[in-house]
Amino acid sequence: MxxxxxxxxxxxxxxxxxxxxxxxxxxxxxxxxxxxxxxDIQVKFRANSLIVEVKGKEILRGNLCKTVLVDDCCWTFTDNFLEITLAKSVSHQAWEYLLDNCDKLSKNEIETQKAKILLERFQHDHPSFDFDGATIQGNVPDAHTFLK
Known part of the structure; x- marks a missing residue:
């Protein structure tokens, strides 16, 4: 959700x-x-998996939807808030789920994520254009391969 x-x-x-x-x-x-x-926290990054331990007990373990660049992944812990950042191996690719033991996104959620990422790519490729308020509807192409 x-x-x-x-x-x-x-x-x-x-x-x-x-x-x-x-x-x-x-x-x-x-x-x-x-x-x-x-x-008290240990985060183990692998190209295809992630493990998070708190005081030696695993709270998260699973295979990632796609691969990550391990050396570019990081985590921070401030005011009881843990934030983990995974660097995608292939930028502009929408992930359909995070870990194999998490729910997959619905088709509508996937299309929404693909549209968001495609707009991010357009903004990156054309910084002089203003894409604020822009929307993409219908069958959204993969931003990684679109027009390359």
Whole structure:
């Protein structure tokens, strides 16, 4: 389910986390216990998978929808808010899900994400144009391969 382009998934411990995507990255958001410190958290990035541990217990593990650039992935923990950023291996590709154990996006959600990413690409390729308020409707092409 989406709220402003963010999607929800359930972690191993039953908590809910959110994720969203842009042309070049995926952002994952967790609210964690306020007593935690950054050294209580371990995030293991692999090209095809992700593991998140808190105090040695896994709260997230799964195979990613697509591959990421491990050296460009990072995470931050501030005020009990964990943000993980995954760098897409192939920019401008819309992911249909985050992890194999999360729900897939609906066809409508996928088309909306593809349109958003395509507009981001247009803005990047044509910085002098104003795409604010622009919409793409119908069968949206893959922004990674469109007009290349």
């Amino acid at each position: 989406s709220t402003c382009g963010r999607f929800s998934c359930t972690a191993i411990d039953g908590s809910i986390f959110h994720w969203e995507q842009e042309a070049d990255n995926i952002s994952i958001y967790f609210y964690l216990d306020a007593s935690l410190k950054a050294n």
